Amino acid sequence: MFASMPAAVNDPEHGFCRDCLAPQKVARRRCEACGSPRVVHHGELYSLSLAHIDCDAFYAAVEKRDRPELRDKPVIIGGGKRGVVSTACYIARIRGVRSAMPMFKALEACPDAIVIKPDMEKYVTVGRQVRAMMQALTPLVEPISIDEAFLDLAGTQKLHGRPPALVLASFARQVEAEIGITVSVGLSYCKFLAKVASDFAKPRGFSVIGEAEAVSFLAGQPVTLIWGVGKAFAATLAQDGIRTIGQLQTMEQDELMRRYGSMGMRLYRLSRGMDDRQVHADHDAKSVSAETTFDTDLATFEDLVPILRALSEKVSARLKKSGIAGRTVVLKLKSADFRIRTRNRQLPDATRLADRIFSTGLDLLRREADGTRYRLIGIGVSDLSDDGRADPPDLVDVGSRKRAMAEGAIDALRAKFGGKAVETGYTFGRGSRGRPPRSDES
Ligand code: DCP
Numbered sequence: 438m439f440a441s442m443p444a445a446v447n448d449p450e451h452g453f454c455r456d457c458l459a460p461q462k463v464a465r466r467r468c469e470a471c472g473s474p475r476v477v478h479h480g481e482l483y484s485l486s487l488a489h490i491d492c493d494a495f496y497a498a499v500e501k502r503d504r505p506e507l508r509d510k511p512v513i514i515g516g517g518k519r520g521v522v523s524t525a526c527y528i529a530r531i532r533g534v535r536s537a538m539p540m541f542k543a544l545e546a547c548p549d550a551i552v553i554k555p556d557m558e559k560y561v562t563v564g565r566q567v568r569a570m571m572q573a574l575t576p577l578v579e580p581i582s583i584d585e586a587f588l589d590l591a592g593t594q595k596l597h598g599r600p601p602a603l604v605l606a607s608f609a610r611q612v613e614a615e616i617g618i619t620v621s622v623g624l625s626y627c628k629f630l631a632k633v634a635s636d637f638a639k640p641r642g643f644s645v646i647g648e649a650e651a652v653s654f655l656a657g658q659p660v661t662l663i664w665g666v667g668k669a670f671a672a673t674l675a676q677d678g679i680r681t682i683g684q685l686q687t688m689e690q691d692e693l694m695r696r697y698g699s700m701g702m703r704l705y706r707l708s709r710g711m712d713d714r715q716v717h718a719d720h721d722a723k724s725v726s727a728e729t730t731f732d733t734d735l736a737t738f739e740d741l742v743p744i745l746r747a748l749s750e751k752v753s754a755r756l757k758k759s760g761i762a763g764r765t766v767v768l769k770l771k772s773a774d775f776r777i778r779t780r781n782r783q784l785p786d787a788t789r790l791a792d793r794i795f796s797t798g799l800d801l802l803r804r805e806a807d808g809t810r811y812r813l814i815g816i817g818v819s820d821l822s823d824d825g826r827a828d829p830p831d832l833v834d835v836g837s838r839k840r841a842m843a844e845g846a847i848d849a850l851r852a853k854f855g856g857k858a859v860e861t862g863y864t865f866g867r868g869s870r871g872r873p874p875r876s877d878e879s
């Protein structure tokens with residue numbers, strides 16, 4: 438089923454060596470030309486074109502590149518203000534170190550680890566270099582974070598003179614040679630499975646999930662593999678006795694939607710390997726945001742919520758006006774002593790809906806309303822793209838589709854009667870800006 442497993446080969450013509458790129462006529466464990474064990478075989482190898490590429494242990498890999506004496510040592514990037522692990526190299530991971538682990542715990546697990554403080558500027562630079570190399574392969578590069586992106590290579594065979602699979606394998610080699618870090622590649626027919634695949638054989642992985650085996654592959658996987666199924670939702674599903682994606686595959690769409698409303702449709706489709714989301718090119722990832730400074734500092738969640746609502750609406754209105762959408766929601770707070778906190782969360786799909794921006798911002802705000810007195814709050818979205826396929830009805834739940842329609846109706850009324858004609862619960866009674874008057878705004 439997977440590229441690295443020659444046993445599942447269904448067409449031995451469809452293979453190559455990831456080291457020397459030589460075609461493989463016979464499904465053997467080692468390359469016919471160079472003897473490398475890194476051979477890839479898959480029946481759909483030369484017809485698939487949607488890829489997800491993710492750098493391996495990114496920050497740690499960059500540090501190891503710059504300090505070769507650390508190559509065979511356990512390295513942890515982290516510490517600093519947060520006191521947690523940002524990333525650990527694969528040697529440290531074998532010893533039990535994980536991202537987001539408190540540093541003292543990481544050092545308990547791996548006392549001889551070398552701890553390096555993050556150098557974000559450097560990582561951003563390297564991330565950009567990798568991205569530029571991706572953009573040389575196809576204009577359809579959709580960055581997901583500093584070290585990962587989706588690439589749609591459909592229709593590029595003529596340009597490259599070889600199929601996407603080979604272009605990707607050669608890209609991985611090029612990143613190693615020119616940048617000095619490694620990547621893992623997932624190749625499939627949809628975003629969901631391309632991302633799953635890239636994660637499957639890390640580090641230096643190259644995994645292929647074809648249409649033919651998607652459903653049977655997914656059947657044995659835990660529900661947490663599905664985008665949007667976090668710990669809390671997995672616990673809900675477990676209460677209902679659902680732990681594997683295979684169990685979801687036996688359930689009807691209606692039932693899933695009745696039981697899980699917002700997530701039911703997503704569970705139904707993704708469990709069956711159905712995912713129509715397209716790869717959207719990067720639009721230079723700027724952001725659209727709105728913020729406001731208060732006359733008097735505010736500390737309670739209740740005081741901040743209506744302001745957040747009003748600002749979310751403002752951001753949404755701007756997005757709608759310019760025909761764009763954003764996928765990462767960013768909350769900004771400035772405390773009375775001028776410390777800035779930014780918190781962000783990435784959504785599965787880009788949005789331009791006030792409702793989604795607000796509810797995501799609300800989640801982020803909840804954790805920050807810890808008694809700190811704030812003088813400013815802001816909300817915005819980044820990872821901008823054309824809005825053509827934002828808030829997709831195929832994957833968005835019924836509830837939010839209704840909210841989207843309601844939002845459209847409210848927009849229409851506002852266009853007709855002015856901004857104050859319709860107020861939502863959170864801003865009602867606070868004026869259209871949802872906060873006490875006299876505040877300035879930027
Ligand atoms: N990162 C972080 N805090 C986290 C997770 C990630 O600061 N909780 C940073 C450090 C990572 C980078 O983002 O190097 C990329 O995140 P990934 O999830 O891709 O993790 P890695 O690239 O480190 O490891 P992997 O090989 O699993 O992709």
Ligand code: MG
Pocket residue numbers: 491492493494495584585
């Ligand atoms: Mg990574």
